[in-house]
Amino acid sequence: MTVADAPVFDSVIDPTGDVREKTIEKVSIIVSKGSLDGVYPGLIMANGARMEGIEANLFFTFFGMDAIHKKRSDHLKVATVGNPGLHIPTWLGGIPGMSGFATGQMKKKIEELDMPPVPEFLELITDSGGKLFACKATVDMFGLTKDDFVPQVEDVITVGDFYAMAAGGQIIFT
Amino acid sequence: MTTATIAGKDLGVDNEGFMQQPDQWDRSVADAMAADLGMRLTERHWMVIDYLRNSYLESGRAPTIRTLGKQSGVSVKELYQLFPKGPAKLAARLAGIPKPHGCI
Numbered sequence: 001m002t003v004a005d006a007p008v009f010d011s012v013i014d015p016t017g018d019v020r021e022k023t024i025e026k027v028s029i030i031v032s033k034g035s036l037d038g039v040y041p042g043l044i045m046a047n048g049a050r051m052e053g054i055e056a057n058l059f060f061t062f063f064g065m066d067a068i069h070k071k072r073s074d075h076l077k078v079a080t081v082g083n084p085g086l087h088i089p090t091w092l093g094g095i096p097g098m099s100g101f102a103t104g105q106m107k108k109k110i111e112e113l114d115m116p117p118v119p120e121f122l123e124l125i126t127d128s129g130g131k132l133f134a135c136k137a138t139v140d141m142f143g144l145t146k147d148d149f150v151p152q153v154e155d156v157i158t159v160g161d162f163y164a165m166a167a168g169g170q171i172i173f174t
Numbered sequence: 175m176t177t178a179t180i181a182g183k184d185l186g187v188d189n190e191g192f193m194q195q196p197d198q199w200d201r202s203v204a205d206a207m208a209a210d211l212g213m214r215l216t217e218r219h220w221m222v223i224d225y226l227r228n229s230y231l232e233s234g235r236a237p238t239i240r241t242l243g244k245q246s247g248v249s250v251k252e253l254y255q256l257f258p259k260g261p262a263k264l265a266a267r268l269a270g271i272p273k274p275h276g277c278i
Binding site for chain 2 (some may be wrong): 051114115124127
């Protein structure tokens with residue numbers, strides 16, 4: 001057996017007996033949250049997709065847009081109040097400086113895993129062939145323009161444009 | 175694990191073609207694997223393969239694509255040109271190291 005003969009898990013036979021494609025060819029990922037922990041899943045999935053040879057689009061909407069905003073991209077935070085996943089009481093999370101502290105801790109852990117900070121991650125994803133888009137509705141709502149975004153952003157597009165772009169692939173909402 | 179005959183050698187590989195014993199590798203193995211895939215390895219390819227292999231042998235783990243792009247001398251953009259459809263995995267396979275396990 002040569003490398004070229006190695007089993008390729010491209011297709012499966014489903015219960016009806018039809019052979020169908022198993023690999024994903026394209027993913028379009030929506031990033032709708034503006035916290036550090038709300039943005040990373042989408043970025044990791046987009047980069048992971050590119051590493052598997054899967055086409056990847058990232059669509060930033062609502063507070064997710066902070067991740068591609070020139071002034072905010074490197075300043076995303078972890079919420080310490082109203083964030084049950086952190087398992088700390090509200091009175092503790094509400095102390096001034098707690099969000100900054102939790103954010104610093106998380107950034108440290110992220111770096112230890114050799115995962116880049118958000119601005120560098122966006123560069124990595126686009127250098128890998130992934131594409132970044134901003135949601136027009138949110139851009140209008142916040143009174144922004146394409147110039148407010150990091151240079152890696154391809155375009156400001158509508159939801160209809162997004163669906164057209166996502167057609168034939170998987171859509172992931174984060 | 176199965177055995178594949180590559181470059182005239184019998185090598186242990188997993189079901190995706192990754193070598194299970196890195197010390198069985200030599201450059202002719204990489205050349206043979208690349209030829210099977212219709213690739214011709216240039217000096218730029220070898221820079222990446224050499225870096226990956228050395229990094230694995232030193233630390234026991236394959237580097238992330240972030241580090242690969244920064245330390246191998248080949249940028250991320252070029253990595254995707256040299257090794258289409260997933261440089262980290264393809265280059266690791268050619269470098270005779272086990273499949274990288276990581277989310278970046």
